[in-house]
Amino acid sequence: MTTHSLSMSLRNEQGGLARVVVLFSSRGVGVERLSLRPAGPGGLFLLDVEVALPPGRSPAQLVEQLRRLVDVREVRHTDEELELGA
Amino acid sequence: MDTTGAGALVKALEDVGCEVIFGMPGGAILPAYDPLLDSVKIRHVLVRHEQGAGHAAQGYAQATGRVGVCMATSGPGATNLVTPLADAYMDSVPVVAVTGQVARSVIGTDAFQEADIRSITLPITKHSFQVTDPADIPAVIAEAFALAASGRPGPVLVDLPKDVQAAPVTYTPAPPADRRRPAVSPVQVRKAAQLIATARRPVFYVGGGVIRSGAARALFQLATRTGIPVVTTLMARGAFPDSHPQHLGMPGMHGTVPAVAALQRSDLLIALGTRFDDRVTGSLPHFAPDAAVVHADIDPAEISKNRRADVPIVGDCRDVIAALNAVVTATADLTSWWEYLNGLRTSFPLGYDWPADGALAPQHVIERLSTIAGPEAIYTSGVGQHQMWAAQYVKYERPASFINSGGLGTMGFAVPAAMGAQVGAPDRVVWAIDGDGCFQMTNQELTTCAIEGIPIKVAIINNGNLGMVRQWQNLFYGGRYSHTRLNTHNRLPDFVKLADAMGCAGLRCSDRSEVDAVITEAMAVRDRPVVVDFVVGQDAQVWPMVAAGTGNDEIMAARGIRPLFDEEDE
Ligand SMILES: Cc1cc2nc3c(=O)[nH]c(=O)nc-3n(C[C@H](O)[C@H](O)[C@H](O)COP(=O)(O)OP(=O)(O)OC[C@H]3O[C@@H](n4cnc5c(N)ncnc54)[C@H](O)[C@@H]3O)c2cc1C
Ligand SMILES: Cc1ncc(C[n+]2csc(CCOP(=O)(O)OP(=O)(O)O)c2C)c(N)n1
Numbered sequence: 177m178t179t180h181s182l183s184m185s186l187r188n189e190q191g192g193l194a195r196v197v198v199l200f201s202s203r204g205v206g207v208e209r210l211s212l213r214p215a216g217p218g219g220l221f222l223l224d225v226e227v228a229l230p231p232g233r234s235p236a237q238l239v240e241q242l243r244r245l246v247d248v249r250e251v252r253h254t255d256e257e258l259e260l261g262a
Numbered sequence: 263m264d265t266t267g268a269g270a271l272v273k274a275l276e277d278v279g280c281e282v283i284f285g286m287p288g289g290a291i292l293p294a295y296d297p298l299l300d301s302v303k304i305r306h307v308l309v310r311h312e313q314g315a316g317h318a319a320q321g322y323a324q325a326t327g328r329v330g331v332c333m334a335t336s337g338p339g340a341t342n343l344v345t346p347l348a349d350a351y352m353d354s355v356p357v358v359a360v361t362g363q364v365a366r367s368v369i370g371t372d373a374f375q376e377a378d379i380r381s382i383t384l385p386i387t388k389h390s391f392q393v394t395d396p397a398d399i400p401a402v403i404a405e406a407f408a409l410a411a412s413g414r415p416g417p418v419l420v421d422l423p424k425d426v427q428a429a430p431v432t433y434t435p436a437p438p439a440d441r442r443r444p445a446v447s448p449v450q451v452r453k454a455a456q457l458i459a460t461a462r463r464p465v466f467y468v469g470g471g472v473i474r475s476g477a478a479r480a481l482f483q484l485a486t487r488t489g490i491p492v493v494t495t496l497m498a499r500g501a502f503p504d505s506h507p508q509h510l511g512m513p514g515m516h517g518t519v520p521a522v523a524a525l526q527r528s529d530l531l532i533a534l535g536t537r538f539d540d541r542v543t544g545s546l547p548h549f550a551p552d553a554a555v556v557h558a559d560i561d562p563a564e565i566s567k568n569r570r571a572d573v574p575i576v577g578d579c580r581d582v583i584a585a586l587n588a589v590v591t592a593t594a595d596l597t598s599w600w601e602y603l604n605g606l607r608t609s610f611p612l613g614y615d616w617p618a619d620g621a622l623a624p625q626h627v628i629e630r631l632s633t634i635a636g637p638e639a640i641y642t643s644g645v646g647q648h649q650m651w652a653a654q655y656v657k658y659e660r661p662a663s664f665i666n667s668g669g670l671g672t673m674g675f676a677v678p679a680a681m682g683a684q685v686g687a688p689d690r691v692v693w694a695i696d697g698d699g700c701f702q703m704t705n706q707e708l709t710t711c712a713i714e715g716i717p718i719k720v721a722i723i724n725n726g727n728l729g730m731v732r733q734w735q736n737l738f739y740g741g742r743y744s745h746t747r748l749n750t751h752n753r754l755p756d757f758v759k760l761a762d763a764m765g766c767a768g769l770r771c772s773d774r775s776e777v778d779a780v781i782t783e784a785m786a787v788r789d790r791p792v793v794v795d796f797v798v799g800q801d802a803q804v805w806p807m808v809a810a811g812t813g814n815d816e817i818m819a820a821r822g823i824r825p826l827f828d829e830e831d832e
Contacts, residue, residue: 190392191380198384240563246389246409 177228179208180235184242185250188212188221192247196223199241204230220249263433267396267426268293270433271360274403276303277435280331282322282685283307283360284315288335289375291362293427307685307714310706312339314678316346317704320355321682324665325640325690327476329410330355330682335362337375340421341382345672347417348386352669353497354474356415358406365425366394380421390419396431404436412441414561415474444560446577451585453573454532454556459592461530461554463599464490467513470497470668471535471559475579478502478661481534484583488593491603493521495536496668500658510603511612514542515808516650519610519825520603522808522817526826527602528553535559535579538568539669548813558582610819612654614802621799622772624723625651631693631721632656634781639691640683642666644676644700646730648723650804652695674703680718681711691719691785698724698750698757705760711791712765719784720766720793726751726800733803751797761793772797 186192193212200207206228215222229235235253242251265273271294275283282305287295298306309315312334319330334340340361350357364373380390389409391402399422406418458464472481478501485492485508492502493513502509511518513525525531525542531553536542543549546568557564557571558579565574575582614625628651635641637659643652643666658664665683667675680694701722711718728746735743750757761768767787771780771794784792808817815826 190390191384194381195384202385234566237563237567240561244388244414244561244563 177206177230179226179228181254182225182227182235182239182242183252183254184223184225184248185215186221186223187219187247187249189219190247192245193223195245195247196242199245200227203238203241205233205238265431265433266293266297267399267422267429267431269297270396270399270431271403271422271427272297272301272304273433274400274436275331276301277400278404278407279328280304283331283333284309284318284322284682285333286312286315286335286339288339288362290336290364290424291333291339291360291422291427293424294333294360294362294422307681307710309678309710311704312342313345313674314681314704314707314710316343316357316359317349317672317675317678318682318685318707319357319359320346320350321642321665321679322686323356323682324662324679325683326686327662328356328686329407330357331360332357333360335375336364336379337377340379341377344382344386347383347419349667349670349672349675350417351386351388353667354415354470355417356410357417358410359417359419361419361421362427363392363421363423366423367425369423380419383419386417387419388416390421392421392423393426394423396426396429397434399431400434400436404439408439443578443581444576446575446581446585448585450573450575451582451589454575455586455589457530457554457556457573458488458490458532458586458590460594462594462596463528464530464532464593464596465524465528466490466492467525467531467533467536468492468494468498468501469534469536470495472498472501472579473661475535475560476661477535477579477583480580480583480587484587484590487587488590489596490532490593491524491600493517493524495539495542496653496666498536499653499664500661503659504657505659510607512653515544515810516654516804516806517542518612518654519806519817519819520606522806522814523606523826524603525550525553526814531555533557534583537564540568543568544808544814545812548815606825610806610825614805617799617801619799622774622777622797624648624725624796624798624802625655626774627721627723627777627796627798628652628655628695630777631695631781634778634785635691635693637663639663639693640665640680640687641693641695642676642679642683643695644697645671645673646697646700646728647725647733647802647804648695648697648729651723656695673697673700676700677704677718677720678707680720681707681716684711684716684718694718694720696720696722697729698722698726698748699728701757702755705764708761708764708766708791708793716791717788718791719787720791722757722793722795724750724757724795724797725802729800730804732800736803737809751800757793757795766790767792768795769793770795770797
């Protein structure tokens with residue numbers, strides 16, 4: 177398991193958070209910390225999350241999978257040094 | 263225009279070009295069915311089970327390249343759509359499912375026929391909407407269609423509470439959808455062209471994305487200009503003509519020896535719209551050990567998922583292949599590569615033995631079907647041995663002529679998918695190649711076909727058993743056939759009588775000498791669906807085979823014959 181911090185901008189009207197969390201559970205990603213707060217206009221929320229990836233999974237791929245979600249407007253992997261080490 | 267939510271739904275569907283809906287009404291979707299009765303642009307096909315509606319929408323989508331639409335009521339109607347939605351998600355099929363929902367005021371109260379279908383389908387849809395304001399309906403439908411068809415295609419769900427359908431609303435057309443495709447990086451394309459220019463053992467590893475993107479013609483140009491060998495996955499059969507000498511067939515668990523060898527011994531995989539599925543790669547550490555990888559896919563999440571790409575290219579296959587066509591000039595001398603592959607082609611052609619007991623060989627039936635119905639027909643299949651034989655022994659010459667369930671492997675796919683394909687392509691002959699197990703899961707849609715004038719043809723490859731499972735029991739469980747006997751050889755059910763009862767022509771064939779005549783007779787039936795019960799031997803097996811979890815080098819051309827296995831590696 178490797179731990180990574182992600183930060184995303186999320187539209188949360190129609191179960192956007194549920195979609196993100198279900199993606200984590202279907203892809204075998206553990207959630208170790210999660211915080212959600214409103215961010216600016218347009219119903220956008222900021223979601224900070226610390227995830228545990230199973231061996232052999234790259235955070236870059238998880239970021240791409242999150243980007244597929246319509247409700248996810250932006251994703252950043254906030255621990256670049258861990259990404260390089262992964 | 264003043265209307266209701268339901269009226270807005272039907273108008274919005276008409277505006278996005280929907281011409282057919284496969285569905286079944288019920289309480290929560292009743293308001294939507296009322297204006298549907300008056301639509302002259304939309305045909306509704308009343309299915310016998312919502313699973314049939316979903317697979318029909320998939321068959322329609324794949325035969326036409328358009329978005330397939332299915333509709334169901336809340337609760338059990340909606341949950342019956344779960345399997346086709348999961349199937350469409352796995353195989354990247356553009357489908358929009360419209361479901362009724364209980365009224366807004368009672369959502370979350372365990373109301374009658376309430377199921378939270380949006381949550382249930384979260385991991386198997388590209389997106390799902392629940393409309394809470396009737397004024398949003400046109401925009402949501404337009405967005406749902408655009409999402410389903412754009413980028414990597416897939417299923418989208420639109421859930422409509424009953425009171426939203428009933429509410430008065432003014433119809434405002436949605437603005438046209440943005441149809442832009444992502445720009446392809448010229449730098450990456452040039453890098454790929456450089457690798458292509460110098461590779462000694464390159465291969466085009468072609469996937470379903472080439473069919474989805476309509477890139478078969480461009481691929482033909484690129485392949486024939488470069489002379490590089492081509493393999494097509496189960497989802498890409500027909501993306502490159504089987505008759506072309508550069509085509510080595512299907513790779514993977516039941517692929518041809520030369521196709522598997524082309525990947526294994528390659529020094530450059532040019533992967534186009536394919537996702538390195540485990541049925542193709544076998545054990546990943548042993549997959550194509552010497553190959554550099556160029557991977558073009560519209561979905562960045564697929565690139566380097568299972569195998570690291572040396573040159574990732576994000577983009578639509580049409581654009582990527584066009585860009586490659588513009589810059590690829592030379593290739594290295596491929597003579598010795600072709601000598602090697604052609605040697606394998608000669609030594610290990612696809613083939614089969616006739617059953618010793620004189621029973622009909624299933625492979626022969628499918629081969630004859632392919633010859634008689636020809637490449638202009640559309641073929642669908644269920645899941646199992648017959649599916650693999652349909653992939654191996656039908657000769658596909660054009661994209662979208664083989665429609666099957668690859669990623670989810672859904673038994674029961676063939677008949678309803680054929681129904682949808684026939685509606686989308688009324689002038690083509692559509693053959694469902696089905697198993698006796700699969701057929702019993704969804705054959706009720708033959709009644710739908712008979713009533714609606716959808717004259718599909720079904721070839722049941724009746725081996726009396728859940729054949730694919732039986733094959734695994736034979737190979738890996740010491741021949742202990744636990745619960746795989748269907749009794750279909752004892753005419754339980756009698757498929758000819760069943761066909762007759764459903765308003766179809768029913769034929770049977772169990773002798774080699776009758777195969778051509780029966781197929782020809784079935785081809786002549788045009789006024790109703792036809793079912794042929796091909797009674798075949800129960801012990802035929804699908805070969806070649808790479809046992810699950812092993813490396814592709816261990817491919818067996820037939821039982822005990824390992825063409826690529828190097829004894830020194832042992
Ligand atoms: C019993 C059984 C046995 C099987 N045995 C085999 C076997 O021997 N060989 C085999 O090949 N398969 C086999 N399969 C199928 C296998 O499970 C996979 O479904 C299949 O290999 C995946 O095909 P694909 O890689 O072409 O990807 P697909 O599932 O077709 O995915 C398409 C890819 O293209 C991308 N894409 C979509 N649209 C575009 C576009 N416009 N531009 C660019 N990219 C795009 C998508 O993002 C995706 O990555 C078997 C299935 C069953 C049920
Ligand atoms: C819905 C579903 N249930 C179970 C399976 C597992 N399974 C895969 S192939 C198969 C046997 C299919 O039998 P049949 O339709 O007779 O085809 P055959 O293999 O004999 O050609 C089964 C049970 C599946 N793929 N799908």
